[in-house]
Amino acid sequence: MTELTLDALRDKLADPEWAAVRVEATYQPSGGPGARVYPPTFPTNGEKSPYLLEDRRCDGEVRKATVLDQVPAQNNRCEEAEARAWRQGMVRMPMLRMTHENAASFELIGLEAPHRAFDAYWRDCELGGVKFDRTEIGKAILAASLEDATALLTYDPATLVYGGWNSHRKGRQAKFPRLYASEMIGWDPVEGERKAGRMDPANLTGSRKGEGDGWTYSSSEGKKGTKLSEIGHGNIAPGDAHGGVTISEATRTAVLSLTATRRLGFGSMDPAAVEAARALLVAFGLLGDRLAFGDAGLWLRSGCDLVMQTEQLEWIGRGGVAESFTLSPSAAAQLYEDALQAALDAGVPLHLETVDLEPNEALRKAIDFSLTKAESTGE
16 A cells, blocks of 8 residues: 555545545544543433434444544544644644633634534624724635635635534525544443442531632531532532443544535636645645544543554545555655645645634633633723
8 A cells, every 4th residue: 555645635536436534443442442431422312212212224234333533523523633734834834813811712623613614703803993804805705605606715614624603693594515534332231230429538527608708617417409529528428420432443533525515606716726726625625534533542431442453544435446555654744745735736725824804892701701701800
């Protein structure tokens, strides 16, 4: 197998016989086969298990499975990895950024905004003293469509790769389906049991009146609403807690759709620039995947630390034809930089100077209150 190059990427993207990039990997818990892992938990709504358990078809048979990481969570991991690389100066990319300095300090960039280029944070920001939605950049982003996605490519390509929908503004808005999707499954889960409690180092007993810094102590036995345990003191008797699962193995499957990438239009951009723009988006998606998942270990959450056993990267074509390649995290960064420079050389309008926004007054107050639990004293 050979390391993926930009020329090979361009060739596959230009050939409609090829439909996607697929990544398949298997994992075992870092503690070894049979060690517990902890899937994400959800409200039970009367169900017994807090985990997402379901039947899945695999290799021609139906097997029990638990979802270890859903598609949105996996996409967020890619964005986190790319955000880290961008902040460290490892990669260049268009970026929206909001900074706030007042009672609290806060920074948000496009790779962290929940709704990406269409997020409510940007709606409630200003650029040069003008409401962002009314600026030239803001209006261009809001006018983007599948037929002409140039503005998103120019200012926030992550929205095209990971998907976006303008759900925070009135009217009929365009939806951009994700080009990249990844999911992690644990196979043949067996749920465990666990008891959880807390021991107080001073074995405090009694009760209290009030909360926060102003509570007073009483030696009488506490009732609900007056217990020391409700403000972080005293013992808590062991009780039932979700106990994780044991699995036969975990698998991750990621797909980056060439078919969906080819559907994106870029208005009046010339054909060579369009090809370069689409290649850049594929390279962007591969960069996120490799930075987030290209190492030997994968930490999903507390109690869910995994070690890669096998991994295969393939081009998938008509009739199930597959062509393997390799791509390390460092090689993915170089591939992305090559695609970025090629796009610039082809005349693709990429705004590589960070667009710095400021929150409006209401959002400033909301940020200060949420991060300090007190009204801003700077006004």
